[in-house]
Amino acid sequence: RAPWRPVTLDDLPLRDDLRGMSPYGAPQIDVPVRLNTNENPHPPSAGLVDALGKAATLAATEANRYPDREAEALRADLAYYLTPDAGFGVHAAQVWAANGSNEILQQLCQAFGGPGRVAVGFEPSYSMHRLIALATATDWVAESRAADFTLEADRVTAAIRRHRPALLFLCSPNNPTATALGTEVIAAACDAMAEVSSGVVVVDEAYGEFRRAGVPSALTLLPDHPRLVVTRTMSKAFALAGARVGYLAAHPAVVDALQLVRLPYHLSSFTQAVARTALAHADELLGTVDAVKAQRDLLVRSLPEFGCVTAPSDANFVLFGHFTDQRAVWQGLLDAGVLVRDVGLDGWLRVTAGLPNEMESFLDALRRVLTARP
Ligand code: PMP
Numbered sequence: 001r002a003p004w005r006p007v008t009l010d011d012l013p014l015r016d017d018l019r020g021m022s023p024y025g026a027p028q029i030d031v032p033v034r035l036n037t038n039e040n041p042h043p044p045s046a047g048l049v050d051a052l053g054k055a056a057t058l059a060a061t062e063a064n065r066y067p068d069r070e071a072e073a074l075r076a077d078l079a080y081y082l083t084p085d086a087g088f089g090v091h092a093a094q095v096w097a098a099n100g101s102n103e104i105l106q107q108l109c110q111a112f113g114g115p116g117r118v119a120v121g122f123e124p125s126y127s128m129h130r131l132i133a134l135a136t137a138t139d140w141v142a143e144s145r146a147a148d149f150t151l152e153a154d155r156v157t158a159a160i161r162r163h164r165p166a167l168l169f170l171c172s173p174n175n176p177t178a179t180a181l182g183t184e185v186i187a188a189a190c191d192a193m194a195e196v197s198s199g200v201v202v203v204d205e206a207y208g209e210f211r212r213a214g215v216p217s218a219l220t221l222l223p224d225h226p227r228l229v230v231t232r233t234m235s236k237a238f239a240l241a242g243a244r245v246g247y248l249a250a251h252p253a254v255v256d257a258l259q260l261v262r263l264p265y266h267l268s269s270f271t272q273a274v275a276r277t278a279l280a281h282a283d284e285l286l287g288t289v290d291a292v293k294a295q296r297d298l299l300v301r302s303l304p305e306f307g308c309v310t311a312p313s314d315a316n317f318v319l320f321g322h323f324t325d326q327r328a329v330w331q332g333l334l335d336a337g338v339l340v341r342d343v344g345l346d347g348w349l350r351v352t353a354g355l356p357n358e359m360e361s362f363l364d365a366l367r368r369v370l371t372a373r374p
Contacts (some may be wrong), residue, residue, distance in 0.1 A: 056291030
């Protein structure tokens with residue numbers, strides 16, 4: 001017998017607006033080929049494992065002390081890392097770091113959202129934008145994309161004029177469609193926001209490093225747009241999802257605002273040490289990006305041979321379809337030991353670019369599933 005009496009959510013003083021919600025959860029199933037959470041498939045090299053371990057050991061010698069509350073050194077390292085993509089000298093005062101970019105997004109909603117305020121996003125997009133808005137009691141308005149999932153400036157500025165949001169979420173490259181936004185769309189969004197409200201434009205660039213050549217980062221717009229916030233993560237290109245490090249670049253005033261809502265010492269000394277060590281090995285880690293992009297491009301080339309439709313991808317994943325029953329295809333792949341993502345988009349599935357042998361297993365399994373069930 002359980003040592004506690006049965007209690008359900010209904011018995012708890014849960015906030016009314018949280019009742020009936022489901023927690024975010026990509027299935028974590030132990031199968032041979034996991035291509036469902038857009039991780040980088042390359043584990044750290046033996047040399048890097050050693051360096052990360054030494055950094056953690058050094059941090060352990062001062063584990064009785066709280067970490068640097070402002071993560072000054074890490075922010076300086078991140079600013080240095082962002083500088084080439086930004087095209088100007090990014091300063092540590094323009095950078096903020098937290099436990100994954102999810103925590104960055106949460107802090108943005110805590111600082112700029114809240115009761116009576118609206119956040120707008122263009123779905124399908126990263127579902128946590130909506131969930132984090134709702135969890136911080138920010139109203140969520142879902143605007144749509146064009147049928148081919150593209151997003152034009154007119155659609156964005158019309159939504160801004162209609163809703164006067166406190167936060168506008170753009171995701172580039174967008175999860176799950178893998179498409180990147182032109183900087184003209186982001187600039188138009190910033191101008192429209194400045195015209196109608198004091199809201200911020202959040203460009204989620206979690207997959208920024210996987211952009212194809214010639215697609216500029218939203219970082220390049222920062223000098224001209226004080227209400228632009230660009231979020232990034234070390235979970236994808238840096239192959240460091242387990243360490244939970246996300247960050248943003250924005251006007252220093254935005255960083256000041258986030259200091260009001262962050263928990264004191266939110267970023268552990270171990271996290272800061274490990275992140276700085278990974279940044280010191282940026283060349284090695286980012287070397288995996290080209291390998292991942294090659295597998296991504298292989299997917300984009302191969303999937304049409306199976307009769308599948310794909311969008312051009314600027315990320316480390318590909319959205320593919322169009323199936324009459326995507327759930328059955330998902331299950332068929334899983335039965336063959338390959339886990340992809342059903343993002344709840346009718347007819348579509350999402351697959352992460354993995355190692356060459358994982359791509360072979362995926363394409364093999366897909367061939368078999370589609371032959372059995374067109
Ligand atoms: N933004 C996007 C678009 C994502 O796809 C993800 C992770 N799947 C995140 C943010 C959050 O990543 P993390 O918290 O690991 O930085």
